[in-house]
Amino acid sequence: MPIEPARFRLTEDGTPYSDSFGDVYHSSDGGVGQAHHVFLAGNGLPERWRGRARFVLLETGFGLGLNFLATWAAWRADPDRSASLHFVSCELHPFCLEDLRTLHARWPEFAGLAAELQAAWPGPVPGVHRIHLDQERVCLTLYLGDARDGLAKLSVSADALLLDGFSPACNPDLWSPKIFHLLAARAAPGATLATWSVAGDVREGLRRAGFEVEKAPGFGGKRQMLRGRLLRQTHASDQAGALAAPSSAPVATPHALVIGAGIAGTSVAERLAVRGWRLELVDAAAGPGQGASGNHAGVLRPLPSLDDNRMSRLTRAGTLYGWRHIRKLIAQGHAIRADAGGVLHLARDVAQQDKMRAVVERLQLPPELLRFVDADEASRIGGWPVATGGWYFANSGWVQPPSLCAANLAAHPGQITRHFAHKVADLVREGTHWVARDAAGKPLAAAPVAILAAGTGLTGFPLASAIPLVSARGQVSLLRASDASPPRVVMCRMGYVTPAIDGLRCAGATFSVDDDATGLRALDHQENLDKLEAMLPGYTHNVEPDQLDGRVGFRPASPDRLPMIGAVPVPGTVAAGTPLADVPRHPGLHVLSGFGARGLVWAALAGELLAAQLNAEPLPLETDLVAAVDPARYLLRPARVMATDD
Incomplete structure (x- = not known):
């Protein structure tokens, strides 16, 4: 569905007001004060994020982004903050960049943060947008579209829930039983919630969804607010969420072996390195980007369709994220030809x-x-x-792939150990580690997690025989x-x-x-x-x-032209109707392949998706798209003839 930007006017006291919904965007007593009193304090913050590796918030309506800016500022100001902050939000009518700049100027205390957000602000494009901020310590995952669709397709385990948006009387769809049950399904054990609404239907709907709620002193002229916590997990009815739920806990030891130094391998290495992982990168060539990724230039652009199918949505998301990734590396001083x-x-x-x-x-x-x-x-x-x-x-436009591969590695030189001019002949599991060996049986590198990004070389690994690569x-x-x-x-x-x-x-x-x-x-x-x-x-x-x-x-190609990203399935027969999450996998073994002629389109987003999965973070794609690229998908459906495309 096309995204229609927000339209607003200012009331006499300067509060942004939507004529479409007949309501204000924040309390007339002050949006920042409301953010601190209702949403931060109501969720026990900043105390609850202290000492944690990551903290995840989920919001129902992004609006001006005041809750996000206030949360980000409070997190930065706390010396005991979590190592990273994830903020996930939905917005059906996002502000255009010019209006956002005008409105943010009213809060000079957020000037620096607001400018960074504005520089990364996406256009009115439906779907999930992954926005890295604050040297990638803060991640905004913004779904543009109806929150009922977004919450059904977002893969997130939230520690705190922010129920915001226009009032239940003005926008009842955002306060429906479906929304409350989806929030419960995407809440981590012990999650809290806060909202300024104390409407009876809201309290009862949250209770039925599994939350314990109570009234608390409200902000400004509003006498009461609501806060609560999750008592029991409910099961959302949407199948997509069950198909592609993130793992319950991140990998214990952030150390990975990556086989392949092309666009796939270097991309996932960079995305893991920025999260503090140590990488062992092995490739038979003398340097990065020498195989299928070695062309003089390649094209980075989407492939639209009338029904906006999976290929259309994935190539759009990959293109937008890919160019953001390239611009970030260039801004850091890396010489990418693009x-x-x-x-x-x-x-x-x-x-x-x-x-x-x-x-x-x-x-x-x-x-x-x-x-x-x-x-x-x-x-x-x-x-x-x-x-x-x-x-x-x-x-x-165009990108020179070898220059992008080199930049991916140069961005984190101290965390990526390169093992070039070494061909991996075998990969075996020894205890808790995967060990790559050469033809003579000599160990080349080892780590608890292994990622097969060897292009067409994937067919040489019997462990990956369930993946129909050509x-x-x-x-x-x-x-x-x-x-x-x-x-x-x-x-x-x-x-x-x-x-x-x-x-x-x-x-x-x-x-x-x-x-x-x-x-x-x-x-x-x-x-x-x-x-x-x-x-x-x-x-x-x-x-x-x-x-x-x-x-x-x-080029490694797949029967359905979509990439293969995720845990490697164990070969064998799987009963019809088995959820993807229940398909047996090799422990700690993952794959990035099947890019075909679209390596530049898939690579950066594929690396981010796998890195998020390994770190149990909110995912950068809708769950139906995550399921569409899961390498185990071929065990659940008949083989297809290889397709070509224009």
């Missing part, structure tokens, strides 16, 4: 062009993320005459090009072509399953040129395929 200068995806014909226009009209995403352009505008953007229009992703040979052609020559942006249509990068542009790529030929083939260069000519008529004139340079890579 440019979000735009991507044009041209239609094959008029019929597909009409479908692409319908997708844009249906999704109603921010124009910088997705908009439709006709053939004339596409020709102007790309700098070359084209026959059809299509999608324009203004904030997407190798897809891809040949990229390199064309010499002068700077600023057309096309000036990445262009796609059955294949892709990049702008000039260091005197070369990439065109490709072929996709050949179970083809192990490592050498360049003129026939494959011709296939890439044919795709390029169909995209940009007249562009390949006088280009001879046997004169081109290029590169061959072998």
Whole structure:
């Protein structure tokens, strides 16, 4: 469902007011005072987070973000605070950035924190947004959409619940029995709650959901508020939450062995290292990003659909998180070759062009993320005459994968031990550790947790035989090009072509399953040129395929084109209807694979998802999407034929 930004006006006393809901955004006695009295003190904070590794809060309505800013500020001011703070919230009508800046200016005590939040503020895009703040010690997981949907799809075990939003009389859906039961299902044992509402239906609804509640002195002109605690866990009716619940406790020893130093392995290593893990990174190559991740350039952009299916949502989330990750590393001083200068995806014909226009009209995403352009505008953007229009992703672009792999490792040099030029021939469990051995049986590295991120090399590990991975040979052609020559942006249509990068542009790529030929083939260069000519008529004139340079890579692909992220299942028969959470797994063994041609799209978010799972944190994706990428999914359904895509 498209996200409609909030609209507001100020009352005579300056309190933000919503005409749509007929209610104020916070108490007229002061939003910050209300946050401290009702939501912090009502949940026993800051005392309850002291001495803990992490503390998790779950809020029903983000609004202006005052509760979040007040919580963040109180956490920073407490010398005995938890090591990390997770704040999870839902918002159906988020403020646009300009309005948020205007409103936040009324609280100068939060100026620094508010500026950091505003710099990371997402556009009105539905779904989960993972926002890292305060040197990644604070994590805001923001679901944009209806809270009833968000709470049903968020994977979180909350220590404190903040019931906020417009009043029950003005917005009854946010105070419904369904909301209360979902909150109980996402509350940790001993969780507390606080809210300014003492309505009888609210008290009774919370009691029926398993909470013990009591009235307490309210804030300002409101005589009473409500606070409570979870007495018993209820079971939410939504199946998605049960399918992909996080583990009940983080891994005891934060030490992992990662096999593979491509875009998958370096991404999860970086995401674990930022959480304080020690990593043993093993790869047969002499350095990072030498296998399928070694291309001169790749494309980082989403793939929308009319029904906003799993592929559409996952590639959108991966693109947004991936570019945030790249910008963060660049801001830290790491030399990543990347440019979000735009991507044009041209239609094959008029019929597909009409479908692409319908997708844009249906999704109603921010124009910088997705908009439709006709053939004339596409020709102007790309700098070359084209026959059809299509999608324009203004904030997407190209990335040089090896530079991103190197930056992932350089971000935490003291925590990642590199074991390059060592091929892992075997992985065995010895006591509490996984041990990687070479062909001679010599141990290379060991850790309690092992992560298989070896690309197509995954098929060489019998422990992962339940995962139906295939190798897809891809040949990229390199064309010499002068700077600023057309096309000036990445262009796609059955294949892709990049702008000039260091005197070369990439065109490709072929996709050949179970083809192990490592050498360049003129026939494959011709296939890439044919795709390029169909995209940009007249562009390949006088280009001879046997004169081109290029590169061959072998990409790990999955039958349903979605990645495989999570604990490795034990091979065997699983009864129909078995929940994913109940499928037997190898203890401490995980996988990141199946990225196919979208390694750049999946990698950063996949690393964050697995790191969150290993640390028992709120997950950065909706639970139905977590289930969709679970590597055990293939044990619960018939095998599918490998699909290709445009």
